[in-house]
Amino acid sequence: MSVSRTTLASHREPEAALVLHRLAKAYDKQQILRGISLTVAQGETFGLLGPNGAGKTTLMKLVAGLSRPDGGQLTLFGRDGSGERQGIKQRIALVAQENNLEREFTVQEALLTYARLYGVAKPRQRVEQLVYKFNLTELCSKQVGVLSGGMARRLLIARALLPEPRLLLLDEPTVGLDPDVRQDIWAMIRGLAAAGTTIFMTTHYMEEAEQLCQRVALLKAGQIVAVDTPDGIKRLADAESGNDKKTTLETAFLRLIREGQA
Ligand SMILES: Nc1ncnc2c1ncn2[C@@H]1O[C@H](COP(=O)(O)OP(=O)(O)OP(=O)(O)O)[C@@H](O)[C@H]1O
Incomplete structure (x- = not known):
């Protein structure tokens, strides 16, 4: 039986948001990333966990370009x-750990300055x-220098969203924030995921x-020593021990x- 091109195309898997194949990075001859392979599907929220110094931020920076x-x-x-990332630069945004807002x-x-810098089509409209969307009205007239850690973090995420990225990279999005603010940021992240944004994030908080x-x-x-759902990781650890x-x-x-340590 012959299968038409249209039929084949309509059954094609959507391309992944991110595919890493044996990715390696060294600093000063010290090998930091040793062949990382993983795939993040479009619309997925994917977490990168690991102890201090494991290479999480290094990997984020590579993905962010x-x-x-x-x-x-x-x-x-x-x-x-x-390389040059022709045609995909606008699709990826990173919220780094550091607050580098003016x-x-x-x-x-x-927000307006960055909207113009990013070449957003209707900057005022996008900022509004x-x-x-993120309930920032009460912050609008405040000076960035007086914002609390939680407010600044919400602003950093909003800034990253100005060009409507399809892949959002979040490096420890709630580090150092109180539980109340953490819930606000989680709600932001859930809202973005529900709207179809792919999220690749690092965290030290297992609950997160x-x-x-x-x-x-x-x-x-x-x-990478394991990739799975959080429940799958728990089952794996149980099975191995x-x-x-x-x-x-x-x-x-x-x-x-x-495992494997003395
Ligand atoms: N620009 C750099 N030059 C040299 N070494 C670096 C550089 N950036 C990171 N490193 C080293 O790479 C290793 C991994 O650092 P990285 O920040 O990626 O780890 P991490 O998993 O994000 O840690 P943390 O959880 O503490 O944020 C560390 O040993 C660090 O000192």
Whole structure:
């Protein structure tokens, strides 16, 4: 039986948002990432977990295009993401750990300035949309320099969303924030995921990973030791330790990370 081109095309899997194949990176001859391979589907919220120094931020920077890999392939929405990134730059945005907002601007001015810098088509309209969507109205006239950590973090996320990225990279989005603000940021992230944005995030908070991520990868010394759903990671840790009790993601993380250590 012959199958038409149209039929084949309509059954094609949607291309992944992110594909990493044996990605490697060294700093000063020290190998930081040792062949990372993973795929993040479009619309997925994917968490990268690992101890301090495992290479999470290094990987985020490679995906964001702030640094180049030494080896392997990085594919973003079906295109090469390790070079000039023609046609895909606007689709990727990073919210880094550092707050690099201009302190003397008001929130409104900061958002408008970046909207123009990013070449957003209708900057005022886009800023208004984001202010409304993320409840930033009361912050608009405040100076960036006086914002609390939580307010600044919400602004950083809103700024990253100005060009309507399809892939949002969040490096420890709620580090150092109180539980109330953390809930606000989680609501922002859930809203974005519900609207179809792919999210690739790092976190040290296991609860955050369980609450937000469909799948997580455990990174240890620059290598992935497990990729699964949070429940799958727990089952894996139980199976490997011969433990049949339901474990927490935190215990599973510790077991898998400590494995092979003296
Ligand atoms: N620009 C750089 N030059 C040299 N070494 C670097 C650079 N950036 C990171 N490193 C090193 O790479 C290793 C991994 O750092 P990275 O920040 O990626 O880890 P991480 O998993 O994000 O850690 P944390 O959880 O503490 O944020 C560390 O040993 C760090 O010192």
